C-alpha cells in the first residue's frame with residue numbers, strides 16, 4: 001500500500017499537543033474557499049511512499065515526539081494508508097491527531113472511518129469556512145470546526161492549555177515556510193516590511 005504526501009515535518013510544536021511529527025497528505029476533494037493549502041488539492045502531486053517505509057521514518061523520530069498529526073490535503077481521502085500508519089504510530093506509544101474537512105456526523109457510519117477512529121486520539125472536523133474565521137481556539141481556523149476526544153489520552157483541557165502558534169522555517173532554497181495556525185497574512189506582511 002502507498003500513501004501520497006505533500007510534505008512532512010518530523011518535529012514541530014504547532015500542530016497539536018506537544019512535539020509532533022506532522023504530515024500533510026496530498027489531494028483534497030473538498031476545496032474550501034480561502035484554503036491556505038490549495039497546492040495540496042491535486043491528487044497527482046506530492047510524493048508517493050510505501051506505507052512501511054513511511055512508518056520507518058516516523059519510527060526513527062519516535063523518541064523525540066509525543067505523536068503524529070495528519071493534515072492536508074484531506075487525510076480521509078487516503079483513509080486506508082492513514083489508518084495503517086496511525087495504528088503503527090499508536091503501537092509505538094505515540095498519539096494520533098487527525099484533521100478532516102468532513103463532518104464527523106457524515107463519517108460516523110462508515111466502516112473505514114470506524115477503523116481509523118480505533119487509532120485516533122483526537123479528531124478535528126469541519127471544512128475551513130472563510131466567513132467563520134476564528135483563530136482563538138487551538139489549531140483551528142474557523143468557528144465551525146469541532147474537537148472529538150476519542151480515547152482517554154487527552155481531554156478538552158488541551159484546547160485551553162494550547163494557544164495557536166506559527167512556526168517559520170527557511171528551506172534550503174530560501175523559501176519561507178509557515179506552519180501552524182493564525183493570521184498568516186499578518187506574518188507575511190511583517191516579513192515583507
Ligand code: SF4
Nearest residue numbers: 028031032035073101
Ligand atoms: S479541507 Fe482543508 S485542505 Fe481541503 S480545501 Fe478545505 S482547508 Fe483546504
